[in-house]
Amino acid sequence: MYNVVLEQFQHYYKSLRKEDLSLLHFREREFAFLQFDEQTMIRHMSFENEAEMKDYLTIRPPAHLYYSSAYYQNPQDSNMGRKGWIGADLIFDIDADHIPTECKKNHDTWKCLDCNEGGVGFPPEECPNCKKKRISTNTWVCDECLLVAKKEIFKLIDDYLIPDFGLSEGKIEICFSGHRGYHLHVIDDSYKILNNDGRREIADYVRGLGLKPDLHGFKVISKKDPLLMGPDIYNKGWRGRLAKSVYAHLNKCNSKELKKLYLQEKNEDEEEYRERVLQKISGSPTWWGGLSEAQIKKFYVIALEAIKDMACNIDERVTIDTKRLIRYPNSLHGKSGLRACRISYNDLERFDPLGDAIAFKNGSIKVYVKDVPKIRIGDTEIGPIKEKDRKEIEVPMALGIYMICKGAAKPV
Amino acid sequence: MVKMQKRVFLTKEDQANYPFLKEATNFVENFGVNLRELSIEDYPSIIPRATQWIQDNIEGNMFTTNIKDPDSDILAYPLALAFLFGLKKEWVINRFATSEQKRIKTLLLNENPEHIIEIAKSGFGWDLESININQEEAKFQFSISVANYLEIAPQFHSAEWKLINRYVDKGKVYLRNLEYARLLSGAAENKIKKRAMEEEVRKFELPEKFKPYLINITKIIEQKKDIYDEETPLIWVEEAKPPCVIAMLNDIESGKNLSHMARFTISTFMLNVGKKVEDVLELFSRVPDFDEGKTRYQIEHIAGEIGSKQKYKMPKCDVLRSFGLCVGPDALCEEVWYPLIYYRKKIEEMKKRPSPVPQEQSEELKKVRKRLQKNV
Numbered sequence: 001m002y003n004v005v006l007e008q009f010q011h012y013y014k015s016l017r018k019e020d021l022s023l024l025h026f027r028e029r030e031f032a033f034l035q036f037d038e039q040t041m042i043r044h045m046s047f048e049n050e051a052e053m054k055d056y057l058t059i060r061p062p063a064h065l066y067y068s069s070a071y072y073q074n075p076q077d078s079n080m081g082r083k084g085w086i087g088a089d090l091i092f093d094i095d096a097d098h099i100p101t102e103c104k105k106n107h108d109t110w111k112c113l114d115c116n117e118g119g120v121g122f123p124p125e126e127c128p129n130c131k132k133k134r135i136s137t138n139t140w141v142c143d144e145c146l147l148v149a150k151k152e153i154f155k156l157i158d159d160y161l162i163p164d165f166g167l168s169e170g171k172i173e174i175c176f177s178g179h180r181g182y183h184l185h186v187i188d189d190s191y192k193i194l195n196n197d198g199r200r201e202i203a204d205y206v207r208g209l210g211l212k213p214d215l216h217g218f219k220v221i222s223k224k225d226p227l228l229m230g231p232d233i234y235n236k237g238w239r240g241r242l243a244k245s246v247y248a249h250l251n252k253c254n255s256k257e258l259k260k261l262y263l264q265e266k267n268e269d270e271e272e273y274r275e276r277v278l279q280k281i282s283g284s285p286t287w288w289g290g291l292s293e294a295q296i297k298k299f300y301v302i303a304l305e306a307i308k309d310m311a312c313n314i315d316e317r318v319t320i321d322t323k324r325l326i327r328y329p330n331s332l333h334g335k336s337g338l339r340a341c342r343i344s345y346n347d348l349e350r351f352d353p354l355g356d357a358i359a360f361k362n363g364s365i366k367v368y369v370k371d372v373p374k375i376r377i378g379d380t381e382i383g384p385i386k387e388k389d390r391k392e393i394e395v396p397m398a399l400g401i402y403m404i405c406k407g408a409a410k411p412v
Numbered sequence: 413m414v415k416m417q418k419r420v421f422l423t424k425e426d427q428a429n430y431p432f433l434k435e436a437t438n439f440v441e442n443f444g445v446n447l448r449e450l451s452i453e454d455y456p457s458i459i460p461r462a463t464q465w466i467q468d469n470i471e472g473n474m475f476t477t478n479i480k481d482p483d484s485d486i487l488a489y490p491l492a493l494a495f496l497f498g499l500k501k502e503w504v505i506n507r508f509a510t511s512e513q514k515r516i517k518t519l520l521l522n523e524n525p526e527h528i529i530e531i532a533k534s535g536f537g538w539d540l541e542s543i544n545i546n547q548e549e550a551k552f553q554f555s556i557s558v559a560n561y562l563e564i565a566p567q568f569h570s571a572e573w574k575l576i577n578r579y580v581d582k583g584k585v586y587l588r589n590l591e592y593a594r595l596l597s598g599a600a601e602n603k604i605k606k607r608a609m610e611e612e613v614r615k616f617e618l619p620e621k622f623k624p625y626l627i628n629i630t631k632i633i634e635q636k637k638d639i640y641d642e643e644t645p646l647i648w649v650e651e652a653k654p655p656c657v658i659a660m661l662n663d664i665e666s667g668k669n670l671s672h673m674a675r676f677t678i679s680t681f682m683l684n685v686g687k688k689v690e691d692v693l694e695l696f697s698r699v700p701d702f703d704e705g706k707t708r709y710q711i712e713h714i715a716g717e718i719g720s721k722q723k724y725k726m727p728k729c730d731v732l733r734s735f736g737l738c739v740g741p742d743a744l745c746e747e748v749w750y751p752l753i754y755y756r757k758k759i760e761e762m763k764k765r766p767s768p769v770p771q772e773q774s775e776e777l778k779k780v781r782k783r784l785q786k787n788v
């Protein structure tokens with residue numbers, strides 16, 4: 001890596017206060033580093049305290065710094081048995097990279113490693129030309145996709161963690177990863193001993209996986225007189241979510257969609273039918289009775305469709321893993337030069353990842369830009385610059401380092 | 413919804429019935445009964461109770477505690493565990509734990525809510541709350557915190573125990589009807605299995621002086637091992653296949669491509685129930701992306717004929733579950749942790765069931781089946 005980057009990283013770590021590196025259960029964590037230009041991660045590190053860690057970072061500033069979500073009796077031991085797993089934080093990861101968004105067309109490209117076919121936007125699962133799956137990507141982020149990631153975090157907290165899991169804001173720690181997404185840590189000891197299976201259930205819950213509407217009341221109890229033992233829009237959790245989704249869908253669908261749902265049963269037209277059903281399911285108590293079985297089956301379909309909108313787009317592997325390495329808050333991300341930062345729930349709305357996470361606030365740098373889409377760091381925008389138009393420009397330090405770290409520019 | 417709970421006290425009898433209670437383990441500790449000391453020889457009346465406990469649990473009879481002398485049974489339990497762990501047989505431990513689960517579940521079904529709450533607290537540190545809500549299809553009696561619920565519920569591998577299919581509100585999961593008993597007894601079962609995996613227990617050797625007491629138990633183990641012991645060889649019985657295997661075979665039948673894990677599972681299963689590499693190969697010749705050379709190599713590897721020379725084991729139920737290969741378990745699935753045990757149990761069940769088919773006819777049937785099997 002270029003000297004200027006190393007210097008900037010070093011300078012940043014020097015300026016940190018040791019409180020900036022504070023971490024719950026510090027002594028019981030394993031730490032891991034990846035140095036610039038090195039392939040293998042240095043693992044199984046442990047430190048006496050934050051000050052000792054700070055000294056280390058100042059001497060050898062890493063490209064990436066991680067800590068274990070798990071707590072161990074002997075974090076420095078590489079043998080899992082002797083390491084002694086005690087427990088692990090419950091963590092959610094939301095990454096803009098995993099969410100298909102429109103803006104990806106503007107800043108992402110992919111290429112098939114087997115036949116060189118390529119394109120823009122979210123990469124296909126297999127190459128449309130040769131059907132192979134070895135696909136390389138060149139991805140960037142923009143305000144739009146980072147906003148989508150932020151919305152997912154809000155959804156996770158406001159729709160799931162607070163109402164369903166009963167967590168308070170104080171038990172939730174949000175962290176911008178310094179690159180493409182957010183981590184969310186649940187600070188609550190009752191979850192720490194859960195094994196993979198227990199954590200998978202939590203991941204499935206927020207992802208809407210494995211949901212069986214018939215276990216939430218979408219169940220015909222008698223064939224003769226089909227009666228739905230309804231979920232109620234006033235119910236909590238998924239039960240209420242399902243009822244609300246049917247209501248919302250029925251309420252907003254246009255007449256073409258309505259025709260699909262409508263089954264002529266009485267002397268009523270579609271609109272009358274819509275009115276009647278909406279009234280039934282918003283009554284208190286809800287009453288889904290008097291509908292045919294075929295009709296109920298249609299609701300079942302709506303409910304399953306609606307799950308997709310309500311589910312939360314997390315990377316489930318992070319939640320399920322009980323020994324995950326997580327980016328250290330207030331460390332620098334080697335692929336962006338941005339700071340991984342903690343954000344309180346109240347500040348999340350205002351938080352600007354491409355501004356507030358800037359670590360190098362002073363100075364400027366002359367760089368030779370090879371190829372970038374339109375990007376922004378802080379108040380400066382640049383690009384798109386195509387490969388054929390590559391050029392030398394002077395930009396604010398943070399933007400320069402950002403492009404260098406992404407491999408799109410080099411210092412002059 | 414938090415109600416003031418009447419505190420109830422757990423009696424000596426409770427401690428004998430529910431040996432996982434804190435009070436019971438404290439009592440035992442005061443007597444210095446633990447794997448290191450086993451000073452229990454000073455209490456000879458307890459040994460027969462301990463062996464009885466194991467015997468009943470292996471045979472699947474419900475062990476009943478002696479209400480006239482609960483102290484003896486409280487002490488008999490840790491001794492029973494010591495014997496059990498000293499026997500060093502995984503299947504015996506699993507069998508013991510499963511029978512304990514059933515025993516405890518039965519007892520819990522007759523307890524009143526105050527008692528149940530106290531048992532959950534003392535045994536597992538769980539905070540159950542008594543509630544009383546009727547939803548159309550279910551009555552909710554208790555709620556439990558999501559975290560406590562998830563310690564146990566995932567191991568029941570069924571859709572209705574999945575968190576997403578539960579009524580969840582403010583960190584609590586609502587338990588329908590009598591589900592509390594399944595959850596608590598499942599936790600008791602888990603405790604035994606977990607203990608068995610601890611370093612101290614795995615290293616434990618039962619002192620010689622106790623061995624004479626285990627003669628009878630060893631005999632029973634010998635009789636039962638055909639069903640439960642993984643080491644006993646198996647033969648192919650078409651009708652005894654577990655649901656997961658049936659589903660995967662159906663997929664092959666209908667020409668679907670199988671995941672790597674599914675192929676591995678089917679291969680290990682077939683090779684474990686007496687099929688040969690050729691049989692498995694023929695089976696896979698039906699999948700669309702069949703590549704004979706590659707497949708043969710893989711199967712021979714799994715069979716232990718090449719490579720590491722070790723026959724691979726079939727994956728356990730919870731592994732299959734996490735790969736989405738466990739399909740809606742039936743009643744027998746509830747009792748097993750390993751598809752091959754399902755298979756063994758099913759065979760045993762079939763032996764017990766008198767065959768309604770007359771002899772000659774069944775010979776004919778066998779032939780037909782044989783032909784069918786070839787086409788499987």
Ligand code: SF4
Pocket residue numbers: 569654655656657728729730732733737738739740741742745746748749750751754
């Ligand atoms: S419980 Fe076990 S045996 Fe039954 S279907 Fe699932 S994996 Fe197969």
Ligand SMILES: [Zn+2]
Pocket residue numbers: 112113114115116117127128129130131132
């Ligand atoms: Zn290609």
Ligand SMILES: [Zn+2]
Pocket residue numbers: 101103104107140141142143144145146
């Ligand atoms: Zn974008």
